[in-house]
Amino acid sequence: MAADPQPGAVRPGGRTARVREAVLRAAGDVLAERGFGALDLGEIARLAGVGRTTLYRRWGTPGALAADLLQDMADSSLPRSRNGDVERDLRDNARLVVRTLTHPRQGRLFKALIAAALCDEQAARALHRFYAVRIAEWAGCVTDAIERGELPPGTDPHRVIAAVSAPLYYALLNTGDPLDDAAADRAAAAALAAARAGAFPPADRAAPAVTP
Amino acid sequence: MAADPQPGAVRPGGRTARVREAVLRAAGDVLAERGFGALDLGEIARLAGVGRTTLYRRWGTPGALAADLLQDMADSSLPRSRNGDVERDLRDNARLVVRTLTHPRQGRLFKALIAAALCDEQAARALHRFYAVRIAEWAGCVTDAIERGELPPGTDPHRVIAAVSAPLYYALLNTGDPLDDAAADRAAAAALAAARAGAFPPADRAAPAVTP
């Protein structure tokens, strides 16, 4: 009756961990080089030097594999800037996003992971959790700025950070517009101007928790 | 020697047109109901009541089929608002985007088409053209506002319109935040505040043409 947990959850160490590591690296490589549509479990098994059966048993679908990779990425998330100045913090954030999205490997990887999220519900949840973690990390810049009096009280920190990234992802996904430092600086400046004008009120209810 | 053009280009009328119409409708249905990953040419043929061979010959891949659907959508693009007031025009635009993205069929269809663009270069070009058309249509609101003195001269109309949509798509794709009228109004207000602050300077070079 007891539903058996995910394979690999009872004995997560040793060979199981090595297999996961090799598989996630191979999956990241294929996603970055050829996109989500090319994520074939059989090929990942071959590249990772792992049994094909293992891939189908532990992950089962390309979407689940992408979700596991996103989990891994969220776990190894980097800390934010602390310049003591919102303007520079937001610019740092925007430039980091641009640098990531234009990075030959990272940019393609992110595109592939967003595609995965659009094709698979499990990957979508993992992607949303990933961005919740990233936004929560950088929201501290805005919280500090409010305390320093640089931004109006009652500004929603998460919305400001999201507003910095949004036009950059819109350029990446929807319009195909070029992403460069100028685009980053425009994104940061627009978010800052809107925040100063009080355009980011908090949600009516409590802000969503980082870990749903 | 002369490269034969796309099948269907020489005799585009009659049966060929009916086949395309039925196929695009079936493709839209499947994309909206089950996503890009489920777009199988054989199934589309069956649903459209069309020969399987025809699908593989005329479109060949799910990505090309999605691209053709995007072309069709760009061709039947609707006109913008003309309230004589940027604030209301931008709010109309934001609410239209939210209404589209939360529509049970349209929202899922857009997600699927963005997924297609992330998996297929041809679909990506078609998606970028689609948004170029939509943004160019609504950019008129900003151009008019500049003439009326509601926004600073030198404001890039395309960027303002993109800034309205960007946080809405970011919520849809990246964070999974809820999309409602409040989100639309916040997006319009933030874009307007940034525009009034002069945060949308024109590109250094000439603005990209609508039809690349």
Place this chain on the structure above:
DNA sequence: CCCTAAAGGGAACTCCAGTCCCGATAAGGG
């Protein structure tokens, strides 16, 4: 250091997406 069973891996099997071949239909010019 052992033992149990969790996890991995090899190999055969199934099924269907994608291809190929060729005859049937009808678009569109003359």
Place this chain on the structure above:
DNA sequence: CCCTTATCGGGACTGGAGTTCCCTTTAGGG
């Protein structure tokens, strides 16, 4: 109204993705 040939469509064929069976390896508790 006819003719050429672009386009459509049925059916057979094939390679490989995904499944299944079962044996091998080894994680982790004692």
